[in-house]
Amino acid sequence: MEEPKIPDWEALYREQDVEKLPWFTKELDPDFAAALKSLKLRSEHVLDLGTGPGTQAIALKKLGFDVVASDISESAILKAEARAKKTAPGIRFVKDDILATRLQGPFDIIFDRGIFHVFAPEKRSPYVQNVSGLLKKGGYLMLKCFSDKEPAGEGPYRISEEEIRRSFSPALQVLEIRASFFKGIRQPDPHALFCLLQK
Numbered sequence: 001m002e003e004p005k006i007p008d009w010e011a012l013y014r015e016q017d018v019e020k021l022p023w024f025t026k027e028l029d030p031d032f033a034a035a036l037k038s039l040k041l042r043s044e045h046v047l048d049l050g051t052g053p054g055t056q057a058i059a060l061k062k063l064g065f066d067v068v069a070s071d072i073s074e075s076a077i078l079k080a081e082a083r084a085k086k087t088a089p090g091i092r093f094v095k096d097d098i099l100a101t102r103l104q105g106p107f108d109i110i111f112d113r114g115i116f117h118v119f120a121p122e123k124r125s126p127y128v129q130n131v132s133g134l135l136k137k138g139g140y141l142m143l144k145c146f147s148d149k150e151p152a153g154e155g156p157y158r159i160s161e162e163e164i165r166r167s168f169s170p171a172l173q174v175l176e177i178r179a180s181f182f183k184g185i186r187q188p189d190p191h192a193l194f195c196l197l198q199k
């Protein structure tokens, strides 16, 4: 199968209107919202990893979380910071590469909406080690990625349930993996996996 073409993130965010990016959505992802509700999590110290347009970080801040938001692209961080200024002040935005992170944990929850699936298989191990290192014991990783039910084509790597289990064991315990969709991004909605893991 052809390897996915992963964008030059900095060039992308520098040049594009973020509202036109296929993953842009103002609402908190419904799978994250449902998991927070069922776990009764409300005001924790959280990391929105690969925040991009910053919409998930903003939605989390509005719900009362103490939010750090990171991205490898400085332009993404500057645009997200400007977006957050009026409606959700107090988010700490940081330029950071999760594969060589300088972030300081521990976090109670880390959100990954569309980051893990941009990494080639050989980069997954450093990702897992770094994410795990940033979580407190008992903390959660909520991860949403393209699933292998999504036909090959444009976009990121397609991830199977087995790849999630293999990549994260033994660092994090898999509590749930279920089929979902990335709503409102492309038509038809791309098949996704929603994964809840715990340290």
Ligand SMILES: C[S@@+](CC[C@H](N)C(=O)[O-])C[C@H]1O[C@@H](n2cnc3c(N)ncnc32)[C@H](O)[C@@H]1O
Pocket: 009, 023, 024, 025, 049, 050, 051, 052, 053, 054, 055, 056, 070, 071, 072, 073, 076, 096, 097, 098, 099, 112, 113, 114, 115, 118
């Ligand atoms: C598909 S976008 C998702 C953005 C955002 N989470 C959302 O749902 O709107 C993937 C994001 O991961 C960021 N990213 C890619 N590689 C990264 C890395 N090594 N460290 C941190 N962020 C990274 C990109 O800049 C991009 O913003």
